[in-house]
Amino acid sequence: MQGxxxxxxTVTGYEALADMLQPAAGDRVLIASVNWTEEDLREKIDFPxxxxxxxxxxxxxxxxxSPNTLGLDRLAAVIGARAFVADGAVLCIDLGTCxxxxxxxxxxxxQGGAISPGMGLRARAMHAFTARLPLVEPIQEVPFFLGRDTRTCMKSGIYHGVLGEIHEYIRLFTASYGKVKVFICGGDAEIFESLTKDxxxxxxxxxxxxxxxxxxxNVEN
Structure with a gap:
């Protein structure tokens, strides 16, 4: 069903990808990849x-x-927003590695935007570039802002730091451009479910x- x-x-390897896509071989297929080249994919996948x-x-x-350095997933995100809102300005916040x-x-x-370290990257950076801070596990639930030990302090700093950053960018874009619809996506999006509003x-x-x-x-044009 369209839309x-x-x-x-999640798959790994050309063969697994080809097997997953095979049922769609007679239909329309688009592939986006940062790991595999188009040439390699066309050698392994035998349908258009x-x-x-x-x-x-x-x-x-x-x-x-600098369009040659722009991640295509960033374009896909703002285009995806149009599946949910037909018009108006949109700000897409993709919570991934960055x-x-x-x-x-x-x-x-x-128009562009901003890039900052993701939650996992912040955790790994604190561990890698300090002498004694541990590597904390991925944050699965909202931590209390007041950490009681080193691990909970780190988790609070990571989560609430990102949360504050999100609020500030929403404020900046709204102040400059008026009403903006905000979309939060990516691997760490669900932990920010509480931000959902109109x-x-x-x-x-x-x-x-x-x-x-x-x-x-592309099919229609």
Whole structure:
């Protein structure tokens, strides 16, 4: 069904990917990858597909000043937002290895944003670049702001630091551009579910919705 996410899965290796995609061989397929080249994929996958790269036509205008260094997932995120809001400015906050803040105005012009360390990266950095701080496990639930030992202090600093950063970027973009719809996505999105409001949406797989819209745009045009 167009516009609906029916399933998602994690695979490793060309063969596993080809097997997963085989049922869609007669349909429309788009592949985006930072690990595999288009040439390698076409050698391993024996049915037609669209490969998402910087030359792929998009349903938005890209005004990023260094487009060759722009992560395509950032574009997919803001395009995915249009599956949920038809117009107006959007800010997509992707909580992955790094946190990306990506802004698209109400005329579908991608303008850029910001990049900062993700929660896991902050944890690993504190452990790697200090003498005694431990490596804390991934944060699965909201920690109390007052840490009572080193591990809980680190978890509080990581989570509440990111939370404060999110609030500040929302404030900055709203102050500069007026009403902005905010989308939070990525691997660490669910722990920020409490931020959901009438103008803030937590949609972990937002990038997949964007890839679907990119595929549809290319098929129809």
């Amino acid at each position: 609906q996410l029916l399933d998602s899965a 597909f669209l490969f998402f790269d910087k030359e792929t036509p998009l349903p938005i205008q890209n005004h990023y000043r 946190i990306t803040y990506d802004f698209m105005d109400g005329s579908d012009n991608f 103008h803030i949406f937590v949609i972990p797989n937002l990038v997949l919705y964007g890839l679907d819209r990119i595929l549809t745009y």
